[in-house]
Amino acid sequence: MRNHYYSTPRQNAHHDENPHANHLIGETVGTYLNKRLAEIGVGHVFAIPGDYIADWVETLDDPRKNAGLVRVHPNNEMTATYAADGYGRATPSTVGCVAFTYGVGAINAAQAVGGAFVENVPLVVINGSPSIAQYNSQRDQGVLYHHMLDGSQSDLRIFREVTALAVRIDNPASAPDLIDAALRACITQSKPVYIELVNLVPDMPCIKVPKTPLVPAKLPPDQKALANAASAIVAHMRAAKRLVFMGGSEVSRFNLEEKFATLLKLADAPYAASGLGKSVLSEFRADVRFAGTFLGLSSQKNLQDLLKEADCVVALGVQDTDFNYLGIVTPDYNPETASHLPGPTHIQARNGAVLVGRQLAYWGNVDLEPLLDTMISALQSEALANAPFPGLASGTPWDIPVPQACDDDKGITWDSFKSRLVHDFLETFDEQNYPQIVADSGFSFVALLNVKAAARGYIAQLAWAAIGYGVGATPGVALAQSTLDTPRRTITVTGDTAFAETIQALGTMAQLHQGGVVFVMDNRVMAVEQWLINADVYCVGAPPPHFSSITKVPQGHIWDYVKLAEGFGGKGYKVETNADLTAVLKEVQNTPDGPVTGAPTFTLVAVRIPEKDLPDNTLWRLNCSD
Known part of the structure; x- marks a missing residue:
């Protein structure tokens, strides 16, 4: 059972100066929500501004009201939700949280919330709604206010489909019960929940937070x-x-x-x-x-x-x-x-x-x-009489060829990349400092399947399998790590198509001075989609067409990954041979100083590989004549 209520989110220096500042004001719906969020393991809120949510989000910047929560400003709702999803997966004591405005904000996040729902990730979605007066005006006068589809509470109906519980708070008298019910559902079921805050309600007074903390509430077993x-x-x-x-x-x-x-x-x-x-x-x-x-x-x-x-x-x-x-x-x-x-x-x-x-x-x-x-x-x-039971007949769980199997002056392949990443980089760390691996959906996940991982050290979205999840989740994973006594560095592997989906997350990584490394496998095709459509085009000597036109990545031929990294506040490299890769891996052993921010920041490594290259553990799908 998750023991979120034992955790205390790390506070920033300003909060530490006056830990009792929250007692200087009366309780409001907003401060009640903040305290309950902090109780269950929310330390950071990924919030994108909007007028309907502004009155609550502004409490996050007020040390008298925020209960120690720290506001993080991401770049769009989908990447924000991926980050919060990664935050909820990365440690036993963290719960993800996002905050958006109505319609254009929240609905943009619904797909990513669906992924958290499918994969049982604890996540709280806070959505700011038009006021009761605005809804009444739409109903009685036909005035359609901005971001609204109509007056039928569309966002609430949508999020009922992808969360364990969706509630709408339009009255301070019922707010504490609804907030508690939603957050309790989140930590009990380890699923996303949705809290819709009607405009102006967060500043309304309500009862004080009970002394009894929120805890999971499982049904009594049969x-x-x-x-x-x-x-x-x-x-x-x-x-x-x-x-x-x-x-x-x-x-x-x-x-x-x-x-x-x-x-x-x-x-x-x-x-x-x-x-x-x-x-x-x-x-x-x-x-x-x-x-x-x-x-x-x-x-x-x-x-x-x-x-x-x-x-x-x-x-x-x-x-x-x-x-x-x-x-x-x-x-x-x-x-x-x-x-x-x-x-x-x-x-x-x-x-x-x-x-x-x-x-x-x-x-x-x-x-x-x-x-x-x-x-x-x-x-x-009573012990099992036939124990001990046999394990692997041969080999190890991590049978990965050594770098010497791939010549230094040859081009990089999926397999040589994995070999060098493991033997020249990951194995230089002990268990306590072993990096947190984030693998994007697609071949990035499959190829790294037999790479060693620490506890909760492999973050990926396999069931929902949204292309681009990995880079989007990385800032949240790193933030969750920052709440630990010994945080791990993040190492993210993604395809070039997946990277293009959530490239904005690089800006968040730089903004937060996160010194992770993002490897982009630059083959200029959506290789996993081609593999699913028709893997036989990967056979040696396969007749044309080699790839379906829908799997091509046109921007791959014009993007300059080094300049992209620098533009977002990081440092970039491009590697084409195995020797290039080994040299860069040695260079990124320590977190570099950012060329723009002057503080620790991310490193982006574009790894050029052939478009027809496959990881060795995907070849089973091919039906080649030879």
Whole structure:
């Protein structure tokens, strides 16, 4: 369960000078909201100005009213929401928060909020609405005020579809209850919520914040269902001779990592992370047996073999998606006839339901935390007789060729880039300082699947899979890291098409003096889309047309990435050979001073690769004649 209420957002120096300044004014709806946001783990608010939201956003700049919240000014609503999404994923104690104005602002963010909803990210959306008088004027006089579609409360209706709870606050008397209900839903379900503030209401007085903090409020479990589900899982585990666990993203979302690790140690069995769950535990840990990250046919062969040979796979918090089971689960997938995962020996326990064996036994209203507790108790009482269970037959979870396998004077490929990034850069850091990896949707995610990651150290959006998420999320990930005692540097890998979607985020990184590194894989095509449409054009000697016209990236031929970086306040490099890449990796070991800001800032590295190059773990999709 998330313990957001134990966290205290870092305050800036001005706040520290007068920590009791909030007591100098009476409580308003705005100050009530600020205090409750701070309680659940919001430390920064990504806010874009607008007149309907201005009265609340202005409280964030007033130390008497902001409860320690810090306002961050991003460049558009989509990148702001990606940043807040990354902020909510990056640590156990942070919750993302965005603030927009009505219509043109909020609706622009709806797509990105949908991604947070699908991937269970705690996020609070604050939207400023026209006033009650303006709505009445529209209804009675037909006056359409700016940013409104009509008088039917369109934004509220839209966000009901992509949030766990959407509320509209138009009366200070009901504001505390509605605010508490929404924020409690956010931390209970680890999902986005929506709070619509009607113009002028934030400055209206309301009751003081209760002394009792907001905490998650789970439904009481069905004890019989819980006992039966746990008993069935443990019975399968006791009968197994080749037991393998799989950990998914829900383990992280509900802050259950240590309970998952305890179960793994008691079972003495290997575990894989699902694609969405990569870095659910630190891959540096020696007390648990990590076997790799599973992403269907793009997984390492040794992990695929381990799972194929398993007679019992216990998946905890794993979301079934086509990308989690890439190349295995298809639109016509039939679990009753499938010979691969998820198959008849696959036990699926997600937050709220347990399925033991495909269509054999099902229990609802069984959450992960009590299920883990019950399974741990069972193994503490009686160990598994067949433990320890075999792990990988050969190799490691990170089988990546050394740089010497790729000549220095040759052009860079996906595989040589990964080799140099890992061996010449990432491996120079110990676990405590190991960088936080942000992988954009597409080949950036798939190629880096077997790169080692620290705890919560691999941020990606795989189920929603919005191209451009990675660069947009990076400022939020770095901000969340800044709240920790030992913050990690961010390393972002993105494609050139994805980069173009959220290039504005570079300005936010420079503004916040974030010294991360963004690698743009410059192949001038939307390669993953071509791979999905028709991968055979990647075959050697494939006849033309080599690429669908819709996958071309025209601006790739005219963009100057070095000047782009400098224009946004960072430092830029362009690399074309493996030797170039190694030299730049050595140069960016320490955070550089920015040429514009004079303070630490981001580094952008454009990595030129051939348009027909693929990461080695995507070649399975090709059906080449030779």
